Amino acid sequence: MYSRAYKTIVAAPPLLWVGLFLLLPYALMFAHSFWMVRDGFLVHQWNLQNYHKLVSNPLYAEVLFRTMRIAASVTLCSVLLGYPLAYFVSFHTGARKELLYQLVIVPLWVSYLVRGYAWKTILGSEGVLNGFLQYLHLTREPVSFFLYSPFAVVLMLTHIYTPFVFLPIYAALEHIPRPLVEASQDLGANQRATFVKVILPLSMPGLVAGATFAFVLSLGDFLAPLLVGGPSGTMIANIVQTLFGAAYEWPLGAAVSVCILLITVSLLSLTERLEKRWSFK
Amino acid sequence: MTSPVSISPQNLGVSGKTLLEVRAVAKRFGAREVLRSLSLDIALGEFLTLLGESGSGKTTLLRLIAGFEQPSSGEIWMSGERLDTLPAYKRRVNTVFQHYALFPHLSVRENVAYGLRVKNTPKHEIGDRVDESLRMVKMNEFADAWPAKLSGGQQQRVALARALINRPQLLLLDEPLSALDANLRKQMQSELKALQREIGITFLFVTHDQEEAMALSDRIALLRNGALEQIAAPREIYAHPATAYTAQFIGQTNLLRGDVRGGVATCGTLCWQTSAADGPALYSLRPEAIRLASDAASSANTVRFRGAIRQQIYGGPSEILEIDCAGTPMLRARIPARGQLSGEHDFAFSPADAIRVKE
Numbered sequence: 001m002y003s004r005a006y007k008t009i010v011a012a013p014p015l016l017w018v019g020l021f022l023l024l025p026y027a028l029m030f031a032h033s034f035w036m037v038r039d040g041f042l043v044h045q046w047n048l049q050n051y052h053k054l055v056s057n058p059l060y061a062e063v064l065f066r067t068m069r070i071a072a073s074v075t076l077c078s079v080l081l082g083y084p085l086a087y088f089v090s091f092h093t094g095a096r097k098e099l100l101y102q103l104v105i106v107p108l109w110v111s112y113l114v115r116g117y118a119w120k121t122i123l124g125s126e127g128v129l130n131g132f133l134q135y136l137h138l139t140r141e142p143v144s145f146f147l148y149s150p151f152a153v154v155l156m157l158t159h160i161y162t163p164f165v166f167l168p169i170y171a172a173l174e175h176i177p178r179p180l181v182e183a184s185q186d187l188g189a190n191q192r193a194t195f196v197k198v199i200l201p202l203s204m205p206g207l208v209a210g211a212t213f214a215f216v217l218s219l220g221d222f223l224a225p226l227l228v229g230g231p232s233g234t235m236i237a238n239i240v241q242t243l244f245g246a247a248y249e250w251p252l253g254a255a256v257s258v259c260i261l262l263i264t265v266s267l268l269s270l271t272e273r274l275e276k277r278w279s280f281k
Numbered sequence: 282m283t284s285p286v287s288i289s290p291q292n293l294g295v296s297g298k299t300l301l302e303v304r305a306v307a308k309r310f311g312a313r314e315v316l317r318s319l320s321l322d323i324a325l326g327e328f329l330t331l332l333g334e335s336g337s338g339k340t341t342l343l344r345l346i347a348g349f350e351q352p353s354s355g356e357i358w359m360s361g362e363r364l365d366t367l368p369a370y371k372r373r374v375n376t377v378f379q380h381y382a383l384f385p386h387l388s389v390r391e392n393v394a395y396g397l398r399v400k401n402t403p404k405h406e407i408g409d410r411v412d413e414s415l416r417m418v419k420m421n422e423f424a425d426a427w428p429a430k431l432s433g434g435q436q437q438r439v440a441l442a443r444a445l446i447n448r449p450q451l452l453l454l455d456e457p458l459s460a461l462d463a464n465l466r467k468q469m470q471s472e473l474k475a476l477q478r479e480i481g482i483t484f485l486f487v488t489h490d491q492e493e494a495m496a497l498s499d500r501i502a503l504l505r506n507g508a509l510e511q512i513a514a515p516r517e518i519y520a521h522p523a524t525a526y527t528a529q530f531i532g533q534t535n536l537l538r539g540d541v542r543g544g545v546a547t548c549g550t551l552c553w554q555t556s557a558a559d560g561p562a563l564y565s566l567r568p569e570a571i572r573l574a575s576d577a578a579s580s581a582n583t584v585r586f587r588g589a590i591r592q593q594i595y596g597g598p599s600e601i602l603e604i605d606c607a608g609t610p611m612l613r614a615r616i617p618a619r620g621q622l623s624g625e626h627d628f629a630f631s632p633a634d635a636i637r638v639k640e
Contacts, residue, residue, distance in 0.1 A: 185348070186376045187399065188447065278386075
């Protein structure tokens with residue numbers, strides 16, 4: 001048995017960390033969302049006007065829905081890319097499995113910002129993609145909608161988050177005992193039926209975890225819209241940034257943050273339940 | 282004891298028809314040769330066991346027949362059709378896997394129904410056949426349980442039902458009892474044998490346990506380093522092992538190295554009359570063939586010798602004696618239990634029990 005003193009010493013640093021860097025900021029954010037700014041000064045006066053503004057000004061709902069649409073598109077695209085990739089690496093690569101796995105992981109070592117700028121270079125009017133299209137005489141003028149559009153945001157975020165989707169799916173696929181696949185074939189199921197009836201159901205927890213990563217991380221992203229989004233690609237995190245920065249509207253910014261937090265937390269609790277429902281050990 | 286005749290499927294009494302033919306099948310994994318041009322016939326309705334040490338190629342042969350591996354050369358035929366070119370899911374062969382491989386996300390009922398489902402069998406028929414299969418293995422009470430909640434023996438039964446519901450022409454069993462404890466294992470052996478008799482499906486059973494092989498099989502195919510060492514009925518292979526390896530692998534034996542000259546076999550201080558040709562010879566003498574001379578029925582050609590008991594190992598109804606008789610390696614005898622023995626004694630065996638084997 002450990003002594004009380006020992007327990008206190010071991011437990012103190014993480015508790016302190018959680019208190020100082022998680023609970024306290026959340027409490028502050030929550031409190032701010034019920035305060036207000038008057039004549040350029042923060043006033044600690046409890047009220048609901050921030051939430052009222054959120055509901056009454058259609059701009060917020062519009063950006064929020066656009067953000068969720070973008071996050072959903074990113075999730076869909078990265079699952080459509082990540083799942084087949086994970087399936088291929090796990091089941092059909094033989095001796096080259098380790099190498100291919102590393103190749104998928106390596107891009108994660110490159111800074112997010114660098115990859116963002118790379119997309120800017122590729123998609124711009126003077127960019128690689130337009131140059132290539134003109135070289136092939138497929139287009140005469142540079143195509144302008146590549147960059148500074150929701151499309152560019154989805155493209156960049158998909159590129160960045162696909163490895164995050166790949167990893168949990170790959171781990172789930174690797175954990176499927178191979179005799180189960182053989183048993184399915186043995187019982188008369190071809191490759192497709194085996195995939196649908198055995199492999200897919202058993203990899204669902206990984207798929208849900210990967211999709212959650214992609215959705216939640218995209219939902220809170222503000223660099224991609226800043227770099228390649230343009231005005232039509234603005235996301236909710238950009239609004240928060242503006243409200244806390246130039247606009248000096250911390251209470252309203254906090255209210256928006258609380259909304260995003262609620263969406264994220266309810267989503268996480270839902271996916272956690274799904275993962276439990278679909279895991280068989 | 283039957284007379285030493287060659288045992289082929291035709292005189293087994295199960296059926297005259299050959300179900301499966303393995304023709305000169307070889308399998309290499311890179312530079313490693315796991316099966317070397319192996320040929321084997323399995324008769325319809327037979328219980329054939331592939332017996333061998335790990336690495337002998339028995340599991341590989343099973344996997345080739347199931348379709349999980351492709352032969353490097355050779356052919357496999359079943360009921361007059363080429364089998365080895367068909368994908369696994371088109372073969373009328375089902376497998377009971379070593380660790381059962383039950384689908385963890387499906388209930389017992391859904392596991393058993395799997396084979397019929399993927400073949401789009403009508404719903405009402407699936408229900409009836411699942412019930413029937415589960416009754417056959419006495420698991421109908423557990424139809425709605427999850428595999429993870431079942432014991433090893435119960436999972437084993439479900440795996441059996443899941444395979445048999447497809448009415449395969451051939452059932453492959455890959456060391457299905459090896460994960461069970463000793464008592465359950467014995468019980469499952471007898472149930473498995475009874476089940477096979479009842480449904481009449483041909484069983485190809487893989488094991489490394491020679492006792493299990495003898496208890497269950499119509500014939501045993503002993504594999505060694507990817508080649509067939511001997512194939513025969515259990516009684517035959519035990520009584521007349523063709524090689525020293527077979528004699529040592531199946532049961533225990535004393536190997537006596539000696540010479541035959543002028544109709545007399547000599548192994549150290551032991552000698553007896555034989556009709557064999559002259560030359561060096563190797564004999565297998567089962568421990569139970571050696572008796573205390575006082576117990577042995579005396580006849581003219583009984584071989585008698587005197588030896589000192591070095592060790593006595595009690596084993597319930599019988600016991601093992603390790604006998605030191607100058608000039609031969611230590612001999613082991615299995616005699617009916619008869620209390621503590623020590624010192625020198627006279628022993629005897631019949632020359633008919635000394636079986637000449639190849640190296």
